[in-house]
Amino acid sequence: MAKKIPLTTAQALIKFLNQQYISIDGVETPFVEGIFHIFGHGNVLGIGEALQENPGHLKSFQGKNEQGMAHSAIGFAKQSLRKKIYAVTASSGPGSANLLTATATAFANNIPILLLPADTFASRQPDPVLQQMEQPLSAAITTNDAFRPISRYWDRVQRPEQLMSALIRGFEVLTNPESAGPVTISICQDTEGEVFDYPEEFFKKRVHYVDRRQPTERELNEAVALIQSSKHPVLLAGGGAKYSEAGEIIEKLASTHNIPVVETHAGKSIVTPDFPQAMGGAGVLGTAPANQVLMEADLVIGVGTRYSDFTTSSKTLFNFETTKFLNINVNRFQTTKFDGLQVVADAKATLTAISDTLSDYQTEFNDVLAQYKQNWQAERSRLRQTTFSRTDFEPEFPGHFSQDKLNTYADRLKTELTQTSALLTINELFDENAIVISSAGSLPGDMQRTWDAKGKNTFHLEYGYSCMGYEVAAALGTKLAEPEKESYAFVGDGSFLMMHTELVTALQYDKKINVLLFDNAGYGSINNLQMEHGLNSQGTELSNSQDQVMQIDYAKIAEAYGAVSYKVNNLEDLTAALLAAKEQTSSTLIEIKVLPKTMSNDAIGSWWRTGVSQLSTSPKVQAISDHEMAESKKAWLY
Structure with a gap:
């Protein structure tokens, strides 16, 4: 008879998590790195007790906000190329509900994360307990039902033995590239502490093998024929290409056959800007070279992309009368976009097979790619050298603010620094392996368009959901993923105000992160959207009741937490602060006062339907x- 092990549900959970491994290309590693937690009513006496008693190899971090700690877990998994995850647990009711935004962020970005929200009593005897909502429609409905539409797998554990099937099914989803995303397993709070005789076999070492799905012979032959019949193919690299680690084969294909490479927000830094065929980011936030080649393309080779509206300029970037699509993705649903040729297979494996078959094929781009890049570098240089004038300044978004209003901003913020000159100065000073993180506001546009990612997998832009408040938390996650590298959160003042609590967590656990806070006293991206479409500025600037620009000292906030902080309003001080921050061993924040309307504007082919x-x-x-x-x-x- 199989041996039984008496454990509480929570103890069984922790024991199981310690035994999950993943094997990719023959390299086997533990899959669950640890648990982020905010303990409270519903999980402190269950999962909390189990973590105290026998955590195994699992690391444990106390978050400061449920959404923030879940974003840290997402940042970790994304930077780890989905090879490792953190679990996240929160108390029942509002604590768990705070995880919803982050869960949707993970869903949109196909990032694996294990969510363990506490649930109401399975017995229902104490109901309604503290923080429990009552739904007259059904006693079976709880707050955690809200996770159903934004989870790749959802389950509720009401009896200890249900944990086994829930975890086995959940980890199949977490470790499957096709279905990767958030898994939510709600455990009723009384069930967490209930004992069950679990079979010993349930806790055996489980290795989840991620085998690269090869293209079928038909898929490969049709893909090669489609490429060979094209004169101006463009390779569009998305996040799936990065997670497949297809960068090397992309470079080989591109250089051998002179195929331009453009990147989505999730795919950027799969190649570096000095690569001759690298054209930069595509779409609404794209570069002129990237959009130019896409508009000229007769074939778009979409690798691991879901063709979001920002990537496709709301589907206006392509000439659908002349352009065909070859879609390579492990997710069959994504390969159906634009009626393209569907190759349901691993990106690296597919591109390798294509490379082995293309022979002496050459595109007809000839030397035009180098000219496109040269023209774009001239534009970057102009943006880098842009300086403010109090008499005849031409902002990147002309006609929005008068010269007098810009002068008022300069006086109130005590700065004449433009956002693009600050950003590109920072870019020049960055180390090759430093990781940059951004998500929302005008900064993602500037970074996707103008940032030169000097190292592979150093550009971490969450734009699947563009979730405000992701940046600082994700910087902690990337630091946990690659502790030897400097991690920088690029965040606007609006997004910083939305969520920055995990800066405290970074300080608490001595995980150095750097926050570069661009303060233009408002929500610049939405203000631009508002005014570009004929409206007056309303509700998008940080002005007080006297209609004066607010003067917020963000550096003091960081300093109060215990971070090393700097305040800059010119390029000389910015340079000094960056160099000083690099030498610090503790987390830092550099408050950069910049003028509004000085972010980069649209490149050729940029249009967004609103x-x-x-x-x-x-x-x-x-x-x-x-x-x-x-x-x-x-x-x-x-």
């Missing part, structure tokens, strides 16, 4: 609406 009113008393709004409707009709309907 919900403009189709009926307005404003002639300007109406004209923009009519133009948008005309543009949208050019888009592919699928």
